[in-house]
Structures are given as structure tokens and as C-alpha cells.
Amino acid sequence: MSDFSRYSRQVVLPEVGVNGQAILRDSTVLLVGLGGLGSLSALYLAGAGVGRLLLCDPDHVTLSNLQRQVIYRSDDLGRNKAEAAAAQLRALNPEVETEVIAADTWPTRLADVDLVLDGSDNFPTRFATNAACVQARVPLAFAAAIRFEGQLGLIDPARRGGCYACLYPETGTAAERCEDAGILGPVVGTMAAQQALLALRRLLGLADDAGTLHTWCARTLQWRAHSLPRDPDCSSCATPP
Numbered sequence: 001m002s003d004f005s006r007y008s009r010q011v012v013l014p015e016v017g018v019n020g021q022a023i024l025r026d027s028t029v030l031l032v033g034l035g036g037l038g039s040l041s042a043l044y045l046a047g048a049g050v051g052r053l054l055l056c057d058p059d060h061v062t063l064s065n066l067q068r069q070v071i072y073r074s075d076d077l078g079r080n081k082a083e084a085a086a087a088q089l090r091a092l093n094p095e096v097e098t099e100v101i102a103a104d105t106w107p108t109r110l111a112d113v114d115l116v117l118d119g120s121d122n123f124p125t126r127f128a129t130n131a132a133c134v135q136a137r138v139p140l141a142f143a144a145a146i147r148f149e150g151q152l153g154l155i156d157p158a159r160r161g162g163c164y165a166c167l168y169p170e171t172g173t174a175a176e177r178c179e180d181a182g183i184l185g186p187v188v189g190t191m192a193a194q195q196a197l198l199a200l201r202r203l204l205g206l207a208d209d210a211g212t213l214h215t216w217c218a219r220t221l222q223w224r225a226h227s228l229p230r231d232p233d234c235s236s237c238a239t240p241p
């Protein structure tokens with residue numbers, strides 16, 4: 001039996017309430033990538049009581065990760081990120097079920113998933129995640145952060161708006177990497193918190209966030225919203241003739 005006081009600060013919100021908390025408890029979120037984005041988003045989702053978190057990241061914790069991937073501890077150096085994250089999430093909220101899944105098996109699990117959170121750091125994984133979510137009609141919260149810039153959005157294949165391949169039609173582009181370009185921890189942390197917020201908004205039905213790309217500049221602290229319409233010629237989400 002859940003101790004309700006754990007969630008009292010969000011249950012008191014009329015937009016959440018007891019029913020919303022039950023929705024979160026019965027929800028499953030798949031996190032692809034547990035770096036600066038996914039690992040922090042996962043903490044907020046576990047704290048909120050999202051009942052089941054599927055965790056996927058083949059990488060291991062390195063010393064340079066700890067500056068921004070603050071879910072991990074120095075004792076985690078060398079551990080698989082999904083395994084290390086699962087341990088921290090269980091410590092935060094034992095009511096949340098965590099499952100570590102292999103990178104090549106997550107597409108087969110989409111039928112059991114209410115939402116995917118993409119925290120990957122490369123275009124091939126982002127495009128593959130987008131294509132799988134579009135095909136399975138599963139909502140996808142994506143985000144990215146580099147230097148002093150961040151972006152995020154929600155792709156909702158069963159509803160309106162474009163997908164990640166509508167935004168970036170060229171799949172041959174190589175993503176810039178934080179190890180080359182640099183990043184401050186709170187910049188990626190801001191995106192991670194917003195990404196978790198998009199996930200909670202979608203799970204709770206609080207808003208329709210599809211069709212908008214949000215960008216943020218960490219120099220000016222300015223947010224901008226851009227239309228993300230569906231591209232009728234998109235290689236992933238265009239409806240077949």
C-alpha cells in the first residue's frame with residue numbers, strides 16, 4: 001500500500017489529484033539514454049510515482065559524466081549507466097518498478113509503453129527512436145543540449161504535429177558532442193527537467209504539446225516556441241498514399 005504523503009505536493013494540485021496519481025502509478029515510460037537528459041528526467045519521473053521505468057543505455061559511467069549526470073556517484077565509475085541509474089531510482093522511490101533492457105530489444109517493448117523519453121546523444125539513435133515511436137504510435141519526448149543552447153518537444157504520432165524526421169530531414173548530419181563543444185551541467189539539467197515535465201503533462205493529459213519545438217538560450221535565459229508541423233513528405237510520419 002502506497003504512503004500517499006510521498007505524493008501529497010502534487011496530489012493537492014486539482015490538475016493531478018488522486019485520479020492523476022493513479023494514472024502515473026499505472027504508466028510505463030521507456031528512457032532511451034541515461035546521460036545528462038535521461039538520468040535526471042528519470043529521477044523526476046520516479047519521484048512523481050510513474051509506476052514502471054524501462055531503462056536503456058549501453059554506456060558506462062565515466063569521470064567526466066559526473067559534472068552534469070548528477071544521479072551517479074563516484075562509486076558508480078565503470079558501472080553500466082542503466083544499472084547504476086536503476087539503483088538510485090529504487091533508492092529514491094521503492095514503489096517504482098525499474099527494468100534494465102538491452103539497446104537492441106527496446107523497440108520490441110513499445111506495445112507496453114505509454115511514453116518514450118529520448119535522452120540519447122547522437123542522431124542515429126534519435127532517428128531510430130523517432131521512427132519506432134511513429135510506427136508504434138507512442139508519444140515521444142525529445143530534448144538536446146549543447147554549449148548554451150537547448151531544445152525540446154513532444155512528438156505525438158496519434159495526434160497532430162510533426163516528428164523528429166520532419167524537423168531534421170537530413171539523416172547524414174553528425175550531432176555535435178558535449179565532449180567537443182562543451183556544456184554546463186544546469187543547461188542540460190534544465191532541458192531534462194522540462195523533458196520530464198512534458199512527459200508528466202502528456203501522461204496526465206494536462207496539455208497538448210505536440211507540434212511545437214521549444215528552444216532555450218542559457219546566455220539570455222530566453223525561451224522561444226517554434227511551430228513543428230507535419231511534413232507531408234516526411235520519411236517517417238507521412239501518411240502513405
Ligand SMILES: [Zn+2]
Binds near residue numbers: 162234235237238
Ligand atoms: Zn515526420
